[in-house]
Amino acid sequence: MDSLEKTTHRSEQKSRKFLKSLIQKQPQELLLVIGTGVSAAAAPGIPALCSWRSCLEAVIETAEQLDVLHPGDAAQFRRKVMKDRDLLVVAHDLIRKMSPRTGDTKPNFFQDCLMEIFDNLEQHLQHPQVLQSILSLMDRGTMVLTTNYDNLLEIFGQQQNRPMESLDLKDKTKVLQWARGHIRYGVLHIHGLYTDPCGMVLDPSGYKDVTQDPEVMEVFQSLYRTRSFLFVGCGETLRDQIFQALFLYSVPNKVDLEHYMVVLKESEDHFFKHQADMLLHGIKVVSYGACFDHFPGYVQDLATQICRQRSPDADRADSTTLAGSGCQDCAKRKLEENGIEASKQLRPSGTQASRGP
Template identity: 80%
Template sequence: MCCKSKFPRIGGKLWGSEMDSPEGATARSEQKFRKFLKSLVRKQPQDLLLVIGTGVSAAVAPGIPALCSWRSCIEAVLGAAEQLEVLHPGDVAEFRKKVIKERDLLVVAHDLIRKMSPRTGDAKPNFFQDCLMEVFDNLEQHIQNPVVLQSILRLMDRGTMVLTTNYDNLLEIFGQQQGKPMDSLDLKDKDKVLQWARGHVKYGVLHIHGLYTDPCGMVLDPSGYKDVTQDPEVMEVLQNLYRTKSFLFLGCGETLRDQIFQALFLYTVKNKVDLEHYMLVLKENEDHFFKLQADMLLHGIKVVSYGDCFQQFPEYVQDLTAQICKQRSPDADRVDSTTLLGTSCVDCAKRKLGENSTDSPKRIKQSDNDIPTLE
């Protein structure tokens, strides 16, 4: 039976025995025949930029409630703050009321960070980081369902860029286990951000809110990154990504309302309706889904349903990735049409092109068949 929860909440045991049940098998079978938007699956991987939200972490490590949603994260932080005695009991009670009543949980999280920080404009040092380290302890031991991470790495192998609003580094941990030279980036490191934005950090993951292990602390307000948002070089190269790449939002619920994401990509990018981005969402309510679909088109975002229950999310991402990775790069096609060697030997193809054409490209990319993949 499909879960009837509002994305990205996960209730009970969604994976284990339930996914192995006849109902789970039926869901998987139905998922295999789902149609994909051709405008999406025909994208070259290097033309995509993945935006990873809490839904990805929730699917990968369902045993850590703090990864399931902003609400769960705030509740877990409050529990840790109470245990560590770094927040007055009265403040803990007040914030718990806000978690129940407030609609904008990002504002609540921001207020919580400020409460645990010095009474200055500087967000560091703070106890918020200590609480996150408590709730995210030993993340590598909690990776139960790496299907989505495998799919993301497969796309990264082919040039897809990745940024995340998450504090955790589950993707980097898993990637390192697979032998990938993963790199966690922070917006405060200008040189590294510029390298990443220009495509020079292949396995880099940009954490726009920071990383829980970062001693500088994390922020949810653009004022915390005022040096970044006021730097024209950084802002131009980041906004250019939003104009030239197709952003694919995975497991994102509140990302477009996120102040930092808005400051980096939305506020100053004009003619957004002319862009083509994509967002995978849970279709729990048809009226809400189709209204969201219409609203997001005004931002140049095509909203796509991966199913009506969260269990379908990992397999949908896996199948979607397989479809995208089937696409042949234009460079590979050019090699095939110019030589009789096809894609069996890229080095030989390069030499052949050099012998037969004075206009041969200086750089030839490997085709999909030449790049190792995670199955």
Template identity: 85%
Template sequence: MMDSPEGATTRSEQKFRKFLKSLIRKQPRDLLLVIGTGVSAAVAPGIPALCSWRSCIEAVLGAAEQLEVLHPGDVAEFRRKVTKERDLLVVAHDLIRKMSPRTGDTKPNFFQDCLMEVFDNLEQHIQNPVVLQSILRLMERGTMVLTTNYDNLLEIFGQQQGKPMESLDLKDKDKVLQWARGHVKYGVLHIHGLYTDPCGMVLDPSGYKDVTQDPEVMEVLQNLYRTKSFLFLGCGETLRDQIFQALFLYTVKNKVDLEHYMLVLKENEDHFFKLQADMLLHGIKVVSYGDCFQQFPEYVQDLTAQICKQRSPDADRVDSTTLLGTSCVDCAKRKLGESSTDSPKRIKQPDDIPTLE
């Protein structure tokens, strides 16, 4: 399909955009993608609930009204809060609590039923998979992914491409540890949970007290924030997110010495440059992908292409399965100087994923 003149212009502008060399010179395995609502909004614009926290809450309220699982007075009160409250994560948290048992626990709850109504048949609504294709390309090369989203659009799309995608939840300690150590190549960690998970969704760290009070889990997660470069895609409120703060921000010291990145829309120059200055205190470099949301997918695609161009430090190593054939392992060992009979070293396979040291 041919691009429209407007689309061609946008594409041309994006193609020649300068990228931060400190970012594009990162190896994919040194990155961790944090996916926010902006990614889902770009991929499935036909589902309003994916566009923002405000849209999601409004859609949930509409479903609650139709399913009659929330008192009409409460629906009206929450709609008022949505229009006036600045911190929508607090509103969402209150809404979950309202539709949950009054025991301090969040399961079972009607909030999940409403999300299932709102996100019905997600796979039929994937219209612009460019961002998802870029994310998968990075995952193939060792990039890790976590999300604050309830939807599983990435996993659905990845499975369509033949990838063994896994949706992970913070409540599964063993899986979280495997993922954090780099052993679940196509795993996506949902720190708020997933709308299809019967355990329910959580917006308050108290819902994950078993996780946040587990020193082994917290150490391995916070080590990611110290050793990886987080790249925030489509994230607006993530740094104010209580669970993200509890997992990565509260106890990680000297954040200004870290190097993370956040792609944002530059609607207002003064606001943008203030945000840049503020985020540097958190060790985050704020980068504009453009002044309209339509530029986001192409920017991510071009950025991914630049990152994937980087030659891996292991690229010069001889691999028995790619250069010498599977029947010549001994030759490969001799060529690599690894033919010692006392302690032969294992030849690295293409799909090996490095673990954190």
């Protein structure tokens, strides 16, 4: 193996290192926050899925093609997309521009542009490994919310015979059921979904009924206090006004929490500064590598490690199943491993006790 191969191998090995505190979490202790990186890895053929910037650029181009945005406005928004740091504000302004001047965001042409961009998503699914990893975590109780407009995860899950459900913040009943863990295959889209006729919202005022509802907010705050949030494929989520309103504003002592964020490490100085800053929010930042190509493999390996964790309930269930099965020797070994006197646990009762061989 030459030096270049050794360096590459070491880099790949390093990218597969995991924090023990993360991989020892039970899947049901996690809430997965997925961003554009997940969709970009699964369907690289759609540039609009790659990032907020790419999505806004695609919206502007499509708006021009559909003649729903004045060329002068399009040019102005292109400059903002290239120069402005806060793309969420740019997106909000773009939605407003494509809406009636009534102070409301509905109806608007923004959704029409997204429907054009995301048409036939399932035909562009090339690398479903990341989605499969997320689905494996959901199978074991991990909750999922997303800032994405697309429903690639739901499409893939339905193909795998899971009863996937896309949830919207405007449906209080569904939101509460999801937040309380009663909709295992529900994906909460905090910005809405491109197929939703109600349109998209990028600031908390669009969800004032949600953010001013004590019952809903208490459930969300409880989630942030009691579950470990795992941010995957996210860039600007913590600066997202809706995410802040739902989970961050009224949670005290965030530094005492333990959340995780998986990021690309392009610059060591920027990465370690970001890591230090996020610890103030109770978030441990870890790197999947210095190249986006490492992302799918990292997520796969990480999900595999977490899914290996067995809950105490599962172990008790196994003991019960074994004790009630026909394989008495296996059950006896299992119980003896757990320090239980097998003769007492496996003694038959009732009519079976007097029945001969």
